[in-house]
Amino acid sequence: MKVLYTKLVHNYTSLQESESLESEYLNEGIEHISNIQIDFYYTFIRSIGVLQVIGILAYNILIWHNLYLGNISPEYVLVIDIFYLFIIYIIFLPNLNLLIILGLLGTLSPILQNLTSSFSYDTIIVLILIIFTLYLLSYNCNIIYKKTDISEIRHIATHNIAMFGSIILASRLKNILQIYSFLFFSIENLYFSCLIRRNIWIKSPLIYLYICTPLLNIIPLLLFNYPFNILYLLICIIIIIGSFQYVYCALKYKNIIKGPWDIAEIQC
Template sequence: MYSTTTHSFSNAEYQYNQPWRKLLWVKQNYPDNYVDNTFLEELQKNVNVRTYDYWTMVYESGVITQHISSVVIFIAIFIDLQLHSLSATHLIWTSSLFAVTGYMFWDLIMLKTAKNYELSRKHVIKSTIIFFSTLLGLSPILKTLTSQTSDDTIWALTVCCFLANVLFHDYVAQSRIRVKIPGSLSTNAAIFASVLLASRLDTNLDVFSLLSFAVEWFALFPIFRRHLQDLSPKMQIMMTVSLLLLCVLLFIHISKAVVFIYMLGFCFLTFVCPYWLIFIQKYKNEIHGPWDEARPRLQRAKRNLYRKRAT
């Protein structure tokens, strides 16, 4: 960065020199740190500062709280399975019912947009049958996968995996056009944590129920949430409140302290963090000027490339 401090030189010293130019590759009869009076004319402050609306930020924070709530719900279901408060059969039927309902919701949307709709439906049904059949066969192996590992190690690894799931989850992609599994690193971390927890269950059916629910919950449910977010803001708010109530309902008989901490975290992320972000915006001082390096606009280049391919 050039120094903005101008040096006073006598007119007689520079009256025979060429005018100063902002070029590093040209040798000029001026000191390296010399700038003229026009150097700061292109100075810009806070060009990219975005003005936030509080309630809009509160609404958009639901994407984060929904995902955190889904992790808390999954942990509560694991504890219920381990304590035999929830049977594996009930979990399988309930999760399958919600998965079929979500697929029917997606099916109605794809009926209007997809060209190879019938082929896509057959592929999904075939892949589902093969996947869950394979998972059922691998349940005895997964049950004994960490039998020689202590419980403390399992709990520590599970916490790390769920933290990675929350941190690396794709909170930005919200378009219904993207139906791919979001955030491969985040999804893999959640599935690995599910395998670790499932290895601490008693029966093979418990292992299969938890892992099948984990696939539906961490791989398919985020796609369903994105569809709801695109449909209506009210659906987004209803989903956030529903997951909040479900967390409280599932954890209230396990630990009231966890429910209290969860409610504090939910209120902090939903109501305090947006206000905090708006408050610190007035202290932002971003400076742009002729000394900045050129920034490639990759998003615009990608759009132009996609348009050329489409045409």
């Protein structure tokens, strides 16, 4: 193939021009392969981010489920909330808006108690599934890895979708303290966890990948009851397999380009 190509080129160009053309093609081919493999790598990292978002959502559902069944007291959840708030204030500057929102929650909690009382339990479950599915599909995992201003992260619409779902869940709880403690946790977990994970990624990607991800995904797996733990495990496995398959395809991207007669292609 190389001989045929060389003869063809020599019929129209000089030897020096053909060698220059071949060298230029090789440089472009190598650069193209490198760019493709970098894109695959970042897609793999983003898929890890998807796992973390699913884990965060699982924590929210677990807290609500245990409050609803009475397995944990709202006072215990409030202790978790205050500890979470302490971490937020260590990593970031004190946020006055957060304190104002938490104060307003105390006023709104009695109103939320009867917000969905006229709807059946099945209707609420279907609505929550739709809302949280929209949240996962619309969540922009790139926000963690890009050099984005924090003010842009605070205005992500997906957080509003998730909080709307949390408000509906909170309205099914039995007393005002349960509602307040759950919404307190939801604001910190769904909203500020994005800022915390981004901060960890900037300071140490290894901690982000190998410590945060297991903590966010393995603990909910242990706490979920059957069959929800199996469903949660299957979702995580599908994402992990898809992520590694993506990287595998990138590694098999044709790395040896000897000239224009070779075509770079993915061999899955």
